Amino acid sequence: MKPLSLALALAVPTEAYLRFGCATLSVQRLDPIVEPGKIPSSHVHQIVGGNAFNATVEPGSDVAAKATCTTCSFSEDFSNYWTAVLYFKARNGSYKRVQQYPNALLGDLTGGMTVYYMQADFSSNGKQKITSFKPGFRMTVGSPTNTAGKHPGLRYTCLQDIMTRFPETAEFPKQPCPAGIMAIHHFPACWDGKNLDTPNHQDHMYYSGTGGFVTHGPCPASHPVRMPHVALETMWDTRPFNDKSLWPTDGSQPFVWSYQDKQGFGTHADYLFGWKGDALQRAMDSTSLLSNGLKTQTVAQSNKCKINPSVREDIDGWLDKLPGQ
Incomplete structure (x- = not known):
């Protein structure tokens, strides 16, 4: 079997971005950022990435130094990405x-999501220097308390x-979707150059995009450092x-x-x-x-990486109430 990213490279040799899959690491109520x-956190999350994920990831710590496996197709990516879970x-x-x-x-990955890292857009690297995130960096996008779809990078298809x-829509689709619902999360890409995190996990970053996989606008003086544009796509199988x-x-x-939002405006994602x-x-x-080494x-290696649940509760049966709600 070809490594997953090699298959993607052969499929899209002219496009200038990282696009790769990460299988599900765990589904449980943990949130080391917010x-x-x-233990447990307030609502259920689906988590992908490195197996250093746990309820307490010390601020400033390098999770890449602690993880021993990852669910992502790039084996050097021990980052963690997570969103809430969808329920019927x-x-x-x-x-x-x-x-x-x-x-x-993405082959036969177990659940998970698609992760993008972009310098400019799908067809160009642009000319601006892109600075990598630093060990200990973390951020969130969106908020479960949002009641309107004001963020252009948080959408559904x-x-x-x-x-x-x-x-793309700011709220859940109103009709049955033949192949399911895709949730899209675009993170901001302008950094203040100082803080690896801030109390609300967002003020150290600035979103200069207009939504979608397009080139972001210039970074403001308050957040002058251009970082990768990270985006997540999760395919929810609503067909049943x-x-x-x-x-x-x-x-x-x-x-x-999983936090009882039926409009969809409160969709959010976390990045470590x-x-x-x-x-x-x-x-x-x-x-x-x-390219570049x-x-x-393989997909089998990605699927094999797991963590044991810290919270033992039924999240998959028919439930009288949402866990934690």
């Missing part, structure tokens, strides 16, 4: 977790097939719940995030940097991002 040390709410008020499935070209990319007779009697869409050594900086300095692993 709720450090709390039945007419009787019970909940069932929606499973994830891999994006196109109602998948007609696995290749669908448009249109597409029978409208299962939906609410008023015809409204039946999906909720963990690339080994200078691997990411070498990639950002490269003309063709998918990044080490890869």
Whole structure:
């Protein structure tokens, strides 16, 4: 079997970005950025990346030095990426977790998500110096308390097939989606050059994008350092719940995030940097991002990396209430 990233490089040799899959590391109530040390955290997350992930990741610590495996196809990426989990709410008020499935070209990954690192956009590296994140860096995008879709980088796509990319909406699709629902999270790419984190995990970064996989605008003087544009795509397999007779009697869409958000505006994601050594900086300095010596692993190796649950509770059966809610 070819390493996953090699297959991608052969498929898209002219495109200037990293695009790779990360299998599911764990699904449980942990959040070392927003709720450090709390076991369990307030709602369920799906987590990918390195196996150093736990309830307490000390601020400033280098997770790449502690991890021994990763679920990502680039074997030097021990970062962690996580989002909330999607649930279906039945007419009787019970909940069932929606499973994830891999994006196109990612092989037989177990759940997980697609991760992007971009310098400019899909077709150009641009001319600006891109500075890698530093060990101990962390950030979030979005907030579970949001009640309006104000962030242009947080969107949903109602998948007609696995290749669908448009249109994007700020709220959950209102109709059954033939191939599921894709959630998209674009992180900011302008850094203040000083802080690896801030109390709200966002003020040290600035989002100069307009949404989508397009070139971001100039960084402001307050956040002058251009960093990689990180984006996540998660494919939620809502197909088993597409029978409208299962939906609410008023015809409204039946999906909720694991913190009881049924509009979708509160979608959010977390990022904990963990690339080994200078691997990411070498990639950002490269003309063709998918080359330049990044080490890869097979899909089987990605799927094998797991962590034991710190929280033991039923998250997969038919539930009377969402865990923690």
